[in-house]
Structure formats: structure tokens, C-alpha cells
Amino acid sequence: MAIETPDEKVSRLNAELRGKGPQDIIRAAIREFGRRVTYVSSFGAESAAMLSLIAEVEPTLPIVFIDTGMHFQQTLQYRDTLSAALGLTDVRTFHPVKDEVKAIDPKGVLNKTDPNACCEVRKVRPLAPALEGFEAWFTGRKRFHGGGRAHLPVIEFFEGRYKINPLVELTQEDLKALLADRHLPPHPMVAEGYPSIGCWPCTVRPVDPNDIRSGRWVGFTKEECGLHLKRQERPRVF
Numbered sequence: 110m111a112i113e114t115p116d117e118k119v120s121r122l123n124a125e126l127r128g129k130g131p132q133d134i135i136r137a138a139i140r141e142f143g144r145r146v147t148y149v150s151s152f153g154a155e156s157a158a159m160l161s162l163i164a165e166v167e168p169t170l171p172i173v174f175i176d177t178g179m180h181f182q183q184t185l186q187y188r189d190t191l192s193a194a195l196g197l198t199d200v201r202t203f204h205p206v207k208d209e210v211k212a213i214d215p216k217g218v219l220n221k222t223d224p225n226a227c228c229e230v231r232k233v234r235p236l237a238p239a240l241e242g243f244e245a246w247f248t249g250r251k252r253f254h255g256g257g258r259a260h261l262p263v264i265e266f267f268e269g270r271y272k273i274n275p276l277v278e279l280t281q282e283d284l285k286a287l288l289a290d291r292h293l294p295p296h297p298m299v300a301e302g303y304p305s306i307g308c309w310p311c312t313v314r315p316v317d318p319n320d321i322r323s324g325r326w327v328g329f330t331k332e333e334c335g336l337h338l339k340r341q342e343r344p345r346v347f
């Protein structure tokens with residue numbers, strides 16, 4: 110029997126999962142990839158949705174968190190309290206390589222002049238060892254976030270791995286209902302007016318009330334941290 114190519118697998122899974130809900134998508138991905146799928150979570154404002162759905166399906170699924178060293182203290186606490194509340198048993202934290210950070214950003218201010226390079230060294234590079242051994246990863250991206258996310262499929266093949274986006278079809282109202290129905294503890298900064306939370310130097314309250322990500326990287330054209338950019342689209346920092 111011919112081996113299925115990545116493009117064929119993407120087409121098959123996207124066809125099979127058309128119209129399915131997030132939990133069905135998560136179950137199907139775990140059936141397909143077994144223990145070779147993980148979820149990369151920022152433990153941000155909306156992360157409880159994906160994390161709770163995963164906890165309901167498979168609480169031992171590995172969860173990856175990249176600690177850039179620039180997160181709000183509230184995010185680090187939230188990672189721990191939310192993981193415990195949901196019964197997630199395999200939350201793995203990865204860090205940037207200290208010598209790389211020291212070489213490229215000795216004063217810790219690169220975010221002010223070149224946030225793409227800062228994200229590259231603090232977020233994107235640490236993801237490579239974090240994803241070693243995994244064939245696929247879940248993301249929590251939704252089309253309603255707009256920008257490059259507006260036309261996301263459920264499954265993609267990206268840089269040698271499958272990316273699965275179970276929440277892609279949710280509206281903002283669907284997401285609010287999902288979080289409310291499950292009585293999930295919110296990130297503590299949501300109540301302070303932060304609907305999208307990344308590193309502290311690059312996160313303010315939204316400057317456009319109709320765009321929940323408009324408080325990220327204010328003053329730059331940057332929209333994404335780089336985890337979802339192709340290799341050739343990312344900055345060369347060394």
C-alpha cells in the first residue's frame with residue numbers, strides 16, 4: 110500500500126474533520142498521532158479553552174510552555190494553578206538558551222528595536238527542542254483573531270510537522286460560552302482589561318477596542334510571535 114504523503118494526510122483529515130467540534134478534532138488527532146502530538150500553550154487569556162478540552166479527552170497529553178523570561182508573573186502562576194485545576198499531568202516548560210540570549214540581547218532590550226529577533230531567540234528557537242519527538246502539535250488559534258489567522262484550516266503541514274487548530278471555527282461568543290460553561294479560572298489579567306497576553310514588554314491593553322490583539326507589539330507591524338512563520342520568513346539572528 111502506498112504511503113500517504115503529508116499533503117494527502119492534510120487533505121484527508123481536513124475532509125474528515127469538516128464541521129466537527131473541537132473535542133472531536135482533538136480526539137481524531139490523538140487517534141491519528143497517539144503520543145506524538147502535543148499542545149503548545151502560552152497560558153494566556155484564552156488558553157484555558159484548549160487546555161480544558163484536552164484535559165477532558167486526555168489529561169496526560171504533553172503540554173509545552175515556552176518561558177521567554179519576559180512573561181508576567183501572573184502568567185507563570187496561572188500556568189501552575191490552571192494545570193493543577195485541570196489535572197494536567199505533563200506540562201513541560203522550556204527556556205531560551207542563556208548564551209544565545211546573552212550574545213544577541215545582552216541588555217535585554219531587543220524587544221524595543223527588533224522584536225522579531227527577540228521572539229526568534231526567546232520563543233521560536235526554544236520550540237525546536239520542545240517539539241523533538243512530536244509529529245504534530247495543537248495550537249489554540251482562531252479565525253476570528255483576524256490577520257493571518259482569518260483563513261486557517263483545521264490541519265496544516267508546517268516545517269515538517271502537522272499543526273492542528275481545533276478552535277479555528279469558534280466565534281468570540283462561542284469561546285466565551287465555552288469558558289463560562291466550564292467555570293474555568295481566567296488569567297488574572299483578563300479582569301484588568303487584557304484580552305490577549307504575551308510578554309510584559311510587548312503587551313498593553315488593546316488600542317483598538319474591536320481588535321483584541323491590538324495591544325500586542327504596539328508601534329510595530331508585527332502580528333505574530335514567529336512560532337507560526339516559515340523558516341524563510343523569520344529573521345536571521347546569528
Ligand code: SF4
Nearest residue numbers: 224227228231308311
Ligand atoms: S513578545 Fe516581546 S519580549 Fe517576548 S520574545 Fe517577543 S519581542 Fe521578546
